[in-house]
Amino acid sequence: MTIIKNLMLPVLATGVILAAGTLAPTAHAAPAKAKFTSDGAVKMPVNWREWVYVGTPLTPNALNGGAAAFPEFHNVYVEPKAYKHFAKTGEWANGTQIVKELVSVRENDNDPNTGASMEVSGQGYFMGEFIGLELTIKDTKRYSDQPGGWAYFSFGHQPQPYNATAEAFPAEACNACHAANAEGDFVFTQFYPVLRAAGK
Numbered sequence: 001m002t003i004i005k006n007l008m009l010p011v012l013a014t015g016v017i018l019a020a021g022t023l024a025p026t027a028h029a030a031p032a033k034a035k036f037t038s039d040g041a042v043k044m045p046v047n048w049r050e051w052v053y054v055g056t057p058l059t060p061n062a063l064n065g066g067a068a069a070f071p072e073f074h075n076v077y078v079e080p081k082a083y084k085h086f087a088k089t090g091e092w093a094n095g096t097q098i099v100k101e102l103v104s105v106r107e108n109d110n111d112p113n114t115g116a117s118m119e120v121s122g123q124g125y126f127m128g129e130f131i132g133l134e135l136t137i138k139d140t141k142r143y144s145d146q147p148g149g150w151a152y153f154s155f156g157h158q159p160q161p162y163n164a165t166a167e168a169f170p171a172e173a174c175n176a177c178h179a180a181n182a183e184g185d186f187v188f189t190q191f192y193p194v195l196r197a198a199g200k
């Protein structure tokens with residue numbers, strides 16, 4: 001018995017150390033890296049609809065003089081490893097990618113004033129088609145000229161296919177509004193219940 005106990009203990013201890021060793025890197029995993037062309041443009045991410053969905057602000061064109069800056073629904077997704085890091089630490093790691101995909105309001109005899117349609121669940125706004133894709137990347141080295149290291153991109157305000165690559169906008173076009181108005185390190189966490197819940 002004593003021999004078995006003596007043998008078992010080190011085995012158990014090693015098992016625990018191994019388990020802790022494999023858990024720690026997962027919990028603090030670095031965000032998956034964005035891909036770039038040789039001249040520094042960012043490539044459109046793949047499978048962003050499988051990233052962590054955090055919320056959908058809605059600025060219907062019909063309520064914004066027919067032309068909202070970011071029309072209709074804005075579905076926001078965070079790259080999963082960046083999300084894990086945020087949930088663990090409350091901070092956005094270098095390399096974080098967040099996309100916002102624009103989705104039109106469904107066309108179905110919409111009210112000309114509000115843009116709403118009447119569907120089986122009631123009057124309101126229902127999702128139509130994908131109409132645009134934007135991305136932000138935090139990288140304080142690559143984008144040291146952008147406040148906070150956050151660079152902003154658009155792969156087009158158009159139905160798919162979106163553009164394959166995008167150049168960073170100048171800071172005054174995008175970053176400045178985020179810097180002034182977003183509550184969570186340039187990210188609009190005040191509009192994303194999933195991030196507010198995760199950050200606690």
Ligand code: HEC
Nearest residue numbers: 057074098099100134135136152153173174177186187188
């Ligand atoms: C006038 C202010 C303003 C400007 C300018 C602006 N944004 Fe935003 N952005 C917002 C708001 C508000 C949100 C929160 C979600 C929403 O309403 O779409 C947001 C959210 C985002 C998100 C999702 C992640 C986050 O930070 O919340 C991306 C990606 C994004 N914007 C890209 C861009 C790009 C690209 C540009 C420049 C072409 C830009 N934004 C310019 C106000 C702005």
